[in-house]
Amino acid sequence: MSSTVSRIRAAYARIDAVDRPEIWIDLRPREETEAEARAIDERVAAGERLPLAGRLFAAKGNIDVRGLPTTAGCPAYAYEPEADAPVVARLRAAGALVLGTTNLDQFATGLVGTRSPYGAVRNAIDPTRISGGSSSGSAVAVALGIVDFALGTDTAGSGRVPAALNGIVGLKPTRGLLPTTGVVPACASLDCVTVFARTLPEAEQALSYLAAPPDRALPPLPQRRPGPWRIAIPPLAQLGEMDEGWATAYEEAADRLAASGAVLRPLDLTPFTEAAAMLYEGAFVAERYTAVGPFIDELLASGGHGLDPTVSGIVTRARDIPAHRLFTDQDRLSALRTRALAELSDADALLLPTAPGHPTLAEVAADPLGANARLGRFTNSTNLFDLAAVAVPAGEVNGLPFGVMLIGPAFTDDRLATVARALEPGVSLAVVGAHLTGQPLNPQLLSLGAVLDRTTTTAPAYRLYALPTTPPKPGLVYVGEGGAEIEAEVWRLPSEGLGRLLAGLPRPMALGKLELTDGTKVPGFLCEPSALADAEDITRHGSWRHYLNAR
Template sequence: MTDITARERALAALQRLAEVERPEVWISLAEPSELIAQAEDIDRRTAAGDDLPLAGTVIAVKDNIDVAGFDTTAGSPGSRYRPERDAEAVRLLRAAGALVLGKTNMDQFATGLVGTRSPYGAVRAARDPELVSGGSSAGSAVAVALGIVDAALGTDTAGSGRVPAAFNGIVGVKPTLGLVSTRGVVPAAPSYDAVTVFARELPMAQRCLAAMIAVDELDPGSRAWSPTAPLAAAGTPVIGIPTESELGPMTAAWRATYRATVEYARLQGFDVVEVSIASLLEAARLLYEGALVAERTAAFGHLLDLEPDTVDATVAGIVRSGSAPSAVQLVQDQQRLRAERSHLRALWRRVDALLLPTAPGHPTIDEVRAQPVARNAWVGTYTNFVNLLDLSAIAIPGVDPVGVTLIGPAHADRALLDLAARVLGQPSSTEWMPEATPIAVFGAHMTGESLNGQLTARGARLRGAVSTAPEYRLFALETTPPKPGLLHVGEVPGTTSVTGEEWLIPPGRLAEFLSDLVAPMTIGRVTLADGRRILGFLCEPAALDDATDITVHGDWRRFQATEVLT
């Protein structure tokens, strides 16, 4: 990213835009001269030393998300308006140096999973124009898949940040509800709407999310990370897959490639267990078949009459049906979801995540036009329940052509990204995570050692290797299990840098971790070679009277290897 100027990236995006000739992807585009001028300003700011982590990153934005200087239509010409300011998510991205190329086409009012419900035209899949692109974030996903933009924003209520990713072979991250502000987003179902990110690879998606995740005091749905949010899956990851009968809605081809993806995950070191998702699939039906559709009626039903000739008939039918259920039915459906969220706690004690097919198959545009409601409902088989049950999810490419989704509880986003990185063989960034407490370990708590499970069981995440300042001595203790003791002695002869690991612990789990501490180990501030002073394992001086000084080795593992050889 840093080797290419923002101006060069803007020019490359404009060139690619002209090459692909996919006008149905866009509802509005930036003036090239204005885009280049903004890019040049970013280059000037970068040269002046401004910290712009997304400098020159070219993005597209779904047209139900406000961007100053562009109309917002939500796929409906009759509801068009010109916002005075960016949506909060867009503001944060632009503040980090991102450039908005344009606003993308979508299923009208974000009601659909197919990408064909738009007066601006049906958006075709990136790899096969006879197939649907997936919706409602149709244009955003295709703009990424075609290489026009680096990343794109979508929204997700029923799966719109995941299905288009699956149908176009890219990554789609649907964060925990409320972590990314929805202020400045035309609501679909406000209780269940999320801003999502599409990218071709995980690191780009994570950089965008790192810029957007922040508490927004003006957004009633905004929330901070849970203090107990896991930063990584514990130990050997355990993933749950549906029973054979629950894969019944899938086409034969997609079922076969889904199974191949599951087997690949096994080869990557995952434990795979079969679990029933029948109650999840039943909950999914409530989104459109229950009283919860009243959320859409309340959110934008009044807009359907502004220009009725431009309103999609299927969308209108769905939204107007929300006036029929009673308040009692709405409460009953909400309580069913509440009960299901409670039941899910037992599942998350068994598995780190679910690995589900994102969709049961990939329909053609003609198939969707012939059966607009039935085909759309089929596409959402494995996605509709996620936001209803306050879950986190990330859609990734599986064995071609099937896309799969990793699903976990709320605030498990960081752990899901680590799991996704293992499946894809792509790096996982440390930028997108809740606040964490760093702790330095030098012996039995290091990766692969006997007490490492005390860290991983608390959702801790390895940050990397560290070395102390040359002010310490290291001793081999006579304990069970064997472990070293680190003693601070200052800058005196015989001291050295000691190598260990830095782990990040969710702040809400730190006390629990420290409760496992046994004598003669203590926790104190350890000075690292880079000058930081973080929590780390030390030892009571009295325990070192009969211990063996192993400072010369400077590393617990190196000492152990020497002991084996001798």
């Protein structure tokens, strides 16, 4: 069976197993996706380079996917897009396969994941709690292992709050780095397309195929002074009330950055929190009425069927905000942004909790506006200030995921991701043979708590040999010139797990640095050249799996 078809079948089996129908608005028929999967594998077999072949993704229901209706979480709003949104098209062009469109807070208005006629999206870990919104379905589809990554959007934090509450990564790029064409707007001047994945490298890989030359001129970035990373940290008192244990978890995340060599310095958070309150309490919410207000007015006049009452109330109230208030708020925001950037000054990033707490479904139902406002305390100001951000897991509190985010100036996306790696638990390990998924030694990795990060290839500098061992396994050797790309899987596992694995590693296998096709280097299994005397050179197959299938 081809690798992409196998992945499709595993995904649909996972959908049945988790039994979370509220994740999806429209799921593509299995027969259709299997046919596309076979075509992808045939193209790869014919020599076409599709770097995301076999990777599955989902798209938030306000992003156009050809062949599926775009609803933005409102059935009456649905339309049939003539083409994929550019962000979807770019992923498909790289070989990724889209499974369907996911549920969201209607018209991307909310951070809770419950404001939808398609049902409240429950948290991936604790179904009594919210998933976070508005990109709720996309985040939970990733967290439950159905898809490898997913597209969301972020205006006030929708690409980061769901990541934090479900224990995954959320990348919110600089505005303009990813096109928003084919995306139903929430606030068009602030909207960003975002990426969810279970690990940072996987999110970065997807982002690399989504990004294009920005639709605005790149501003000159301030020259960074040499030295360790400089991380801005506000006083705990300025973070306000948080759930039990969350302040401690935040301090521990800051300590991990310090232990990695970063320098922590204080920052006044006041301009950030004051701007955050303006997003919904000020005149900027009027842009939501510009996006969908007339449609909501018309639907309300005919009974409002399918409208979420909280969303329709927020949008319609914005209709009557006077124009002079917008100009007043713009002036105030400009002053706050000047103060905020001065506070950041030479800091490489600001470290914050992604959210101050994790409410239950019942708590949000009892106070939908208050709970939502609390969740956006740290995220609402990011796009207002034209900043970039990445949200990453930072442990657990009382059995629930806890996440933090790093925020920095526009177009420092790569820098933020580099700093965030210091917060990632565990180590990476690249495998090319008997430890691959489905192979005889893969259970060794699983028993050590390893999690598959991504499937990729080595740089074209290696040769692969079939060793005369039991069970059969290959030997990978670095040759530089005359090498080829070899299929590899990168796994994340606890540091102590890697130590246990190496303790039982038999000769001629050895641990070395493997260079991957994207130029990164990770620890991986190599073979001592002395063991190749009776080994068959199988480099032409490009993969241990392909060699076994050919036999």
